Amino acid sequence: MGHNQALSDSHEDLYPSRVSDTPRLIERCDPVFYGQHSDSGPLNQEQINFYEENGYLFFESLFSQEQVQRYRRELDALSSAPLVKEAPQTILEPESQEVRSIFDIHRTNELFKQLSQDERIVSMITQLLNSRVYIHQSRINYKPGFQGKEFYWHSDFETWHEEDGMPRMRAISCSITLTENNIYNGPLMLIPKSHKYFLCCAGKTPKDHYKSSLKKQEYGVPDNKNLERLVEMGGIVAPHGPAGSVIFFECNLMHGSNSNISPWPRSNIFFVYNSVENTLVQPYCGLSPRPTYIANREFIPI
């Protein structure tokens, strides 16, 4: 099944990637803020403008230290449970075999399910996307101290479009930090404004790419020249603050993180909210969809 062939006319591929040997930047066709004005939710006009322009929002200490403690205890319990370690939803560090990520926590864990429905978060996301939303993906990321590996630059949307069949850019990632993010422990780095462009990556997706890509990405990897252009336009930021802070970032915003040799681990909970008007179709790369614990296909609005 070739590129595009699986798609009906209503799902034209506006963001082709991995179809050519030459990477290129194209302009985004979709809105960033889907609403009309600011009086429909908790975010004010200044915050909406900032999000539209830069592709992210940072809320320092949105959760209390007590709440954070509760989530961390749950994470610790999950990470050390033998059954969890063997579950397909769990990704281990290649060398140390420590837990790196656990997927689908909004369905398998009651506490994290509640958190994914946090009224403050959902109302802001709903305001930005101007529609009801469902969880496209959820996970906990654990980046250990001393040996935390880097995550190379990527646009989540590029992968979700190619490998999951997400048609348009109408989703927002929400990262809730469970540890302090500082400049030493490999914090999430964002390239502001990069969400305005789609980087068509070179190469072709191999079958079952997800089995290796969650450990080390080899396809859908941006090229140096276009990354340089994006950084020239937007710079790099690494929002940092205490545990319990929240970062929203637009699904197409370029992000990554350096390694972490500091003794301080970095953990976060990650929910992706997608508009119910942007539900998944067949993957644009032409292969079979990834497992539903990575790309949810139950489009149940929150």
Place this chain on the structure above:
Amino acid sequence: MGHNQALSDSHEDLYPSRVSDTPRLIERCDPVFYGQHSDSGPLNQEQINFYEENGYLFFESLFSQEQVQRYRRELDALSSAPLVKEAPQTILEPESQEVRSIFDIHRTNELFKQLSQDERIVSMITQLLNSRVYIHQSRINYKPGFQGKEFYWHSDFETWHEEDGMPRMRAISCSITLTENNIYNGPLMLIPKSHKYFLCCAGKTPKDHYKSSLKKQEYGVPDNKNLERLVEMGGIVAPHGPAGSVIFFECNLMHGSNSNISPWPRSNIFFVYNSVENTLVQPYCGLSPRPTYIANREFIPI
């Protein structure tokens, strides 16, 4: 030849490492500031006190942008010269085969030789060590953008003592930055106050360790528990500033750096000044000395 056996009584091993399976921290036996008072050189009492307490000093923009440009052009010329790339003094990145370090530049290159004798630098070093000094090691480090690898935590003195036979802690590393150091491009991280302790590492040095250790250190690696103790006592700092800034750090100060996925490379010139009263003896690990381009054995005072 076993540990210590090669040493005369006058070279008792005050800092044994790699001799046991259990790592441990011991207190430093040597002074940090070897002088008596501050009126013997350019550093004032406040700077000397800071250095004694924290083990480092940072001089923002000690060199002008014009000087930096000249050194960078020289580095670019060296990095692309085929003969340089094949020389034993040149260390390549394991994967990309790009130049990572070039050793011995104070002997092989006239411009860098002059720089190593910079009057301002040498007078400050001489003041701190209260003796004439010679260059124990010199190199240029090039940490490319996008794919700069991490350097794990280490004390240089631990290696120089074990593998080069440097008897005591009476040497200072001087790093001259050739690119901006910022929080995104994997800057040098230091653990302040860690120079007051010697971390006896576990394990034993294999023969010809230097051939692999300059790419990836596997022996003389500090353990997590003692690193955590050091960081609890001193924290972590990453002095950052424009190209042309200079960092002095005590030979036993624990330091390292995270990877660098930013597009901005990080380059620096590195000179180690050792006291002429602390010249090398036989390596304390009992093996043959490393090549002289890594550990100079011509003790000619500057």
